[in-house]
Amino acid sequence: MDLTSALQIALPEVILALGTLVLIVVGAFGGEKSTGLVGLGAGAVLVEAAAAACWGPMGQAFHGGFVADAAAQFSKVAIYLMSAVAIALGAPWLRRKRSAKFEYPLLVLLAATGMGVMVSAGDLISLYIGIELQSLALYVLAAFQRDDSRSSEAGLKYFVLGALSSGLLLYGASLIYGFAGSVRFADIAAAVHAGAGQGVIFGLVFLICGMAFKVSAAPFHMWTPDVYEGAPTPIVAFITAAPKLAAMVLFARALALGFPGATGQWQQVIVVIALISMAVGALAGLVQRNLKRLLAYSSILNIGYALMAMAAGTEGGMQAMLVFMVLYMIDVTGFFACLTALQRDGRPMERLEDFAGLVRVRPGLALAITALSLSLLGLPPFSGFWSKYYVFKAAIAGGLWPVAVFGLVASVPAAFYYLRILKTMWFDEPAGATDRTPGDASAIGMGAALFSFPLVLPALAALDPLATLAARAFGLA
Amino acid sequence: MGLQAIAFYVLAVVTVASAFGVTTARNPVHSVLFLILTFFTAAGLFVLLGAEFLAMLLVVVYVGAVAVLFLFVVMMLDVDFASLRAGFARYLPIGGAVAVFLLIEMILVSGAVAERGAAAHVKPLSGENISNTEAIGRVLYTDYLYDFQIAGLVLLVAMIGAIVLTLKHRPGIKRQTVADQTGRSVRGGLQVVQVKVGEGIAE
Known part of the structure; x- marks a missing residue:
């Protein structure tokens, strides 16, 4: 295949990379004055890349290293649009904090490029390079407020533990390469077709551990609460949404395309990780008084649900995982947008007590948080209910009904901590007035709340067939 | 065969011993020096495998750049390594258990390799020389x-x-501006003052 057609297939990434390079020059020469311009440009580049991913040609390029199929298309559109939302949420917030820098949109762009590489990875090398490009940008973003010691701590912790997980992942990848004789998923699948040997399984377990770190599944979740608590709120909104979807799609792609012959083996590992994630996410969330930490445990719980769908190892499971991640991504971004909007005396409101009686002070945002909490809790008719419905249906259809029962049980303590937020907001004595809420963050929060109900119903009608199409690309029965 | 085997055993023993030295040396500078030795002998092992390019890469990149950078960091940062080491005995049981577990797994995997040959079905590069x-x-x-x-x-x-x-863009920092320095003339930099005897110069 010649270079031109290869570049056409990889057009979204080419647009992102070239756009980043142009905007770096604009920012470097324009200085701090050009921050707004670079932000707008980055948003435009992301939307354009999403359009290119949506209507671009499909196929494989660069000797199988880059795969553009329905799954990549589906997740790329979601990832790029969510990254654009992250810029819309983060850039004005940084300006208000007087720490606006033109590097913020650039790092989001580079992270989005990395996520694009991840969801399109066709071999172990692009898998690793995509993860690394995305994570390095996220480490820097987590430490973005370098004068805040908690932000620096979050960045450093994320970096050190991320480096450890990359080490595990690379060790697994090198073992798989050694035993299968190729880095390409298709060739690995051919090599392990007749059943995987001990060496490949050993490598696969390390690969799964490394990726479980990236999706913050327990028992590899230790970094999550600290990073969520320390990093700036709008940046956490970014970290918790798009990268998780990218990592889950990569996870599914590596397992489904690289190891269809060892489905039984990886299923066991994923089931165990899903069970531990659900248990940790549900129980450890109970003792959290800080809302950002609480949402970190909630994300661990939700990743457990997504992994449960994936563990079913069927096309329906992959479809459920994709739908679940997209709906979860919108919910959680909205939640963090509400947290970004709320401030008291110039300090972010993060502790549960800060939200006491919020409904009498900020009724609009309190309603939005209520809708989003109920959605995360999985109450019908909110979007969280539909996403959980897909996941549980897929798990039961895949024969994993004990896991599904465990998931239902785990959602009971989780329900308690979401309801506690509502109780504090609606029935406690007000803790005082809040600062003026910025329009951009509130708009994103309210938009997500509106999406959780009623916009989710028409959206699901469109999402369902698209996700089915995307799941077919994983080539499972 | 004989010479190669001797070289392999010497290099392998030195690699393992110096890797052990990295973790046990009390002085962090010695640790880094042991690390350099580990890289160097590992490069020797690569040469024995016929991968001379990787060997050179290891020497140039890891020994030449990374390890020397480590050395700078260790010498320039005032890190209290004694306190970092304080938990060593406390974490030894669990760390040791993990290490033993990993060792057993590695032996199992090596067993699998020895039995079937790691990449027996992988063809080497075509016969071109x-x-x-x-x-x-x-x-x-x-x-x-x-x-x-x-x-x-x-x-x-x-x-x-x-x-x-x-x-950090700090205001009020004195920076060197070469153009200003060379553009300085007598008129701007020198002032001839008539000083009265016994009075001196006041600013």
């Missing part, structure tokens, strides 16, 4: 162009990150 430097060069910028470019973006992120996290 090319060095492995040339073989890598042929594919790095062609077949692996994509990975190479994305790796470039990773380095770009590292650069932007370093600038974002460390560059």
Whole structure:
């Protein structure tokens, strides 16, 4: 295949990379004055890349290293649009904090490029390079407020533990390469077709551990609460949404395309990780008084649900995982947008007590948080209910009904901590007035709340067939 | 065969011993020096395998750049290594258990390798008589162009990150401006003052 057609297939990434390079020059020469311009440009580049991913040609390029199929298309559109939302949420917030820098949109762009590489990875090398490009940008973003010691701590912790997980992942990848004789998923699948040997399984377990770190599944979740608590709120909104979807799609792609012959083996590992994630996410969330930490445990719980769908190892499971991640991504971004909007005396409101009686002070945002909490809790008719419905249906259809029962049980303590937020907001004595809420963050929060109900119903009608199409690309029965 | 075997055993023993030294040396500078020795002997092992390009890469990149950078960091940062080491005895049981577990797993895997041959079904490069430097060069910028470019973006992120996290524009800092320095003339820099005897000069 010649270079031109290869570049056409990889057009979204080419647009992102070239756009980043142009905007770096604009920012470097324009200085701090050009921050707004670079932000707008980055948003435009992301939307354009999403359009290119949506209507671009499909196929494989660069000797199988880059795969553009329905799954990549589906997740790329979601990832790029969510990254654009992250810029819309983060850039004005940084300006208000007087720490606006033109590097913020650039790092989001580079992270989005990395996520694009991840969801399109066709071999172990692009898998690793995509993860690394995305994570390095996220480490820097987590430490973005370098004068805040908690932000620096979050960045450093994320970096050190991320480096450890990359080490595990690379060790697994090198073992798989050694035993299968190729880095390409298709060739690995051919090599392990007749059943995987001990060496490949050993490598696969390390690969799964490394990726479980990236999706913050327990028992590899230790970094999550600290990073969520320390990093700036709008940046956490970014970290918790798009990268998780990218990592889950990569996870599914590596397992489904690289190891269809060892489905039984990886299923066991994923089931165990899903069970531990659900248990940790549900129980450890109970003792959290800080809302950002609480949402970190909630994300661990939700990743457990997504992994449960994936563990079913069927096309329906992959479809459920994709739908679940997209709906979860919108919910959680909205939640963090509400947290970004709320401030008291110039300090972010993060502790549960800060939200006491919020409904009498900020009724609009309190309603939005209520809708989003109920959605995360999985109450019908909110979007969280539909996403959980897909996941549980897929798990039961895949024969994993004990896991599904465990998931239902785990959602009971989780329900308690979401309801506690509502109780504090609606029935406690007000803790005082809040600062003026910025329009951009509130708009994103309210938009997500509106999406959780009623916009989710028409959206699901469109999402369902698209996700089915995307799941077919994983080539499972 | 004989000479190669001797070389292998010498290099392997030195690698393992110096790797052990990295973790046990009390002085962090010695640790880094042991690390350099480990890299160097590992490079020797690569040469024995016939991978001379990787060997040179290991020496140039790891010994030449990374390890020396470590050495700078260790010597310039005032890290209290005694306190870092304080938990060593406390964490030894669990760390040791993990290490033993890993060792057993590695032995199992090596057993599997010895039994079936790791990549027995993998064909070596075609019979053309090319060095492995040339073989890598042929594919790095062609077949692996994509990975190479994305790796470039990773380095770009590292650069932007370093600038974002460390560059501070402080006002009132004296900077060297070469143009101003060379453009200085007698008129601006020198003042001839008639000083009265016994009074001196007041600013």
